[in-house]
Amino acid sequence: MSTPEELLDLAVRTARAAGRMLVEDRPAAGPDVVQTKSSPTDVVTQMDRAAEKLIIERIRAERPDDAFLGEEGGESAGASGVRWVIDPIDGTVNYLYDLPDWAVSIAAERDGTAVAGAVVLPRRGELFTATLGGGAFLESAAGRRRLHVNADVPLASALVATGFGYSAARRAHQARVLTGVVPHVRDIRRGGSACNDLCALAAGRVDAYYERGVQAWDVAAGALIVTEAGGRVEGLNGAPTSPEFAMAAGPGTFEALHALLAPLDPAHD
Structure with missing residues (x-):
């Protein structure tokens, strides 16, 4: 083997x-x-x-x-x-x-x-x-x-990576979610590659990441890199990552971002 x-x-x-x-x-x-x-x-x-x-x-x-x-x-x-x-x-x-x-x-x-x-x-x-x-x-x-993720970053100081789907309806809802996130974080980065976003998180270049619509091939390697760098990668409410939703961050930051995102219903279009 x-x-x-x-x-x-x-x-x-x-x-x-x-x-x-x-x-x-x-x-x-x-x-x-x-x-x-x-x-x-x-x-x-x-x-x-x-x-x-x-x-x-x-x-x-x-x-x-x-x-x-x-x-x-x-x-x-x-x-x-x-x-x-x-x-x-x-x-x-x-x-x-x-x-x-x-x-x-x-x-x-x-x-x-x-x-x-x-x-x-x-x-x-x-x-x-x-x-x-x-x-x-x-x-x-x-x-x-x-690599080591950044831990315990307050949301007000957190640089958060995200991405957007391809359908107009999904993008419209993602924009609404984004308006609920932006006032509470340092800034948003949208790079256009989920696995690059996850690697950036592992390297401490961003503090958190979330996205709806990622597939297994988008995150399989990147999620392992994040977890081995000390981060947490999950869906909402402890669910595994899936096309429904994925988010990742270091300890402390993850919990704070989850509390912000969950009421915004980010796993639906």
Whole structure:
């Protein structure tokens, strides 16, 4: 049985390879939108598909019995007890517009629990990693450092990351929720990539995060990185994260943000 460290090594090597391909092969005129999903603004490019294909092929070459869950390719079964949860480009709209905050996210789950996660931000030159029980780390040009979330940040001093859905009705309600949050926090950041937001939280660059509509591939690696950095990642009222709602913060800050958000009904459109 492979250790979490061995699974992480494969995730890192694969995510780096996909990131290089996405940078080097990005069309000069920008990638083509080949599909829309939940709305005309929810786009898929040919590079999303190419990156997911590369990731699955590389992992499957070394681990042919594993299962996969990918944003573009759906789900395939396996017999090993290990499942790879893949987001080939988290922040596709950023990638489409050649903005730097997009990421390749790969997590390895064993029997439904994430045990290794890697998030590569190629344009930032950053790699975030975690293994279950082994801590969370950031590797960049500045070196390698262990990550720790900010704890006990009062809401009035908290920088809070969030994101918005693609349907008009969902966005309208999210705007109403936001108006209930903004007066009580330092400020809001909307970066356009859920896994990048979670990594920023783990690195202490923001103090909290919340969003409705995130999928498993958006948060599988990032949630492990946050929890291994000492943070808490859940839905409302102790529920697990789901497309209904996800929020994350350090101790103390989490409870305060939850108390602010819960009456605003953020898990509904």
